[in-house]
Amino acid sequence: MTSDLSSMRRGDYCPSMDSSLFHGISEQELSELNGIFTSVALEANDYLVHQQSPATHVYNIMSGTLLVERIGLSGRRQILAFLFPGDFFGFAHNQSFEFSVQSLTTANVAAFKRKEFFNICDHLPNLKHNMEEITTNVLFHAFDQVFALGQKKAHERICFLLMQLIQRQPGATDEQLVLPMTRRDIADYLGLTNETVSRAFSKLIKMEIIAIDNIYNIKILNLDELKHLASPD
């Protein structure tokens, strides 16, 4: 169990965000935070929070990959985000979460009681500023997803996801990529079915943009074309 947050400020844990939660926070200030969090250890498929459960904590991902999902009455599932080390989760506008967060891998998460956390925010301007920046980033990420879902074809959406993973997943490079999620997860993230996802992968392979050894191991053969398909503007 990790009992020290300071590692979270190092780039190797937070490849994704220009704004990690603890960026620019002094050792002394960090020690204050160290006192008030509990570390949660998760196995693959464990739930961190359930849809409609009371929003008692906010969370900072220390290791592992998680997903944020929302399930409709009809049973349709939409994945709203994948969470990587350094990412933050805790947005709620009522007392309850409107999402579930499930772990895809073994993971460690720092959990802060909401009230205590926001109290500390009030007298650590840097922390508050980071929170605001993260919120804005999440918002812009959501807009990107709206654009992708509204405007793109299946194989373009896959490229959109792959680009996100390249940018955000620890250990990912321009050429090699490990998918932590299943085809169904990808489908539910991109508003597709798993069959369509499968076919879209096959198409990208045939187009020689990617190659796969293991199903979860992807090689990028043509990054420029990948970018082009992924990006609308």
Added chain:
Amino acid sequence: MTSDLSSMRRGDYCPSMDSSLFHGISEQELSELNGIFTSVALEANDYLVHQQSPATHVYNIMSGTLLVERIGLSGRRQILAFLFPGDFFGFAHNQSFEFSVQSLTTANVAAFKRKEFFNICDHLPNLKHNMEEITTNVLFHAFDQVFALGQKKAHERICFLLMQLIQRQPGATDEQLVLPMTRRDIADYLGLTNETVSRAFSKLIKMEIIAIDNIYNIKILNLDELKHLASPD
């Protein structure tokens, strides 16, 4: 030209938000804000801000309806939100806006210089709190849109929009509704084409869920069914 923000705190101007920007702010504090905004008058189809123009201001809608759009390289347009009186616009994570904001009607908008506005935020806790609440609402709205685009069929997306309008548009009731936007705007908001939007409306009419006199004048005949189609959970 409106030169007084106090009207913005009244419910009749802000039917939509549980959190208007100026909610809970004293007359005295409000007068401080009154000194630093300029009022912008817009005609229908005028642009308030352009994609990639520098983000110099933040805006609060006083009257009228506007839309937030983003145009991709391919020329396809995604509308990210419609803005109603009381709504706030100004999110940016660089120096420039990544969206355009266009007016659908004649409109009045209060424009605050970013820096001055955020300075005032720093010593008006209520204002800052309202900002944060608005940001969270916008975020949740974006998630709703992701769900709609990812999981819903054309006529369900229309219902999703109609429910939003019932809740947010000034003067809208459970039974009568005026659309301020064109079919193309609706299409670009919901990730459809205008033809599909047209057909979806026809379908809802045939299902006796809505009726239309004037094209922009919609009667809700079966609100329960509308809600059911609109809402995933």
Added chain:
DNA sequence: CGCGTTGTTGACGAGTATCAACTATTGTGG
């Protein structure tokens, strides 16, 4: 009134969902 814009409707085709069969992978107990 004529003209341009916007909306509607139809015919058709492209893209995706659905259903089903099959293959590959993972996990379990003997």
Added chain:
DNA sequence: CCACAATAGTTGATACTCGTCAACAACGCG
């Protein structure tokens, strides 16, 4: 360690939804 079952992924056939193209209707405006 193997056999088997369960799960995940792929591929094909078919149906459905939505996009595209085209014709037409309704509306707004000079």
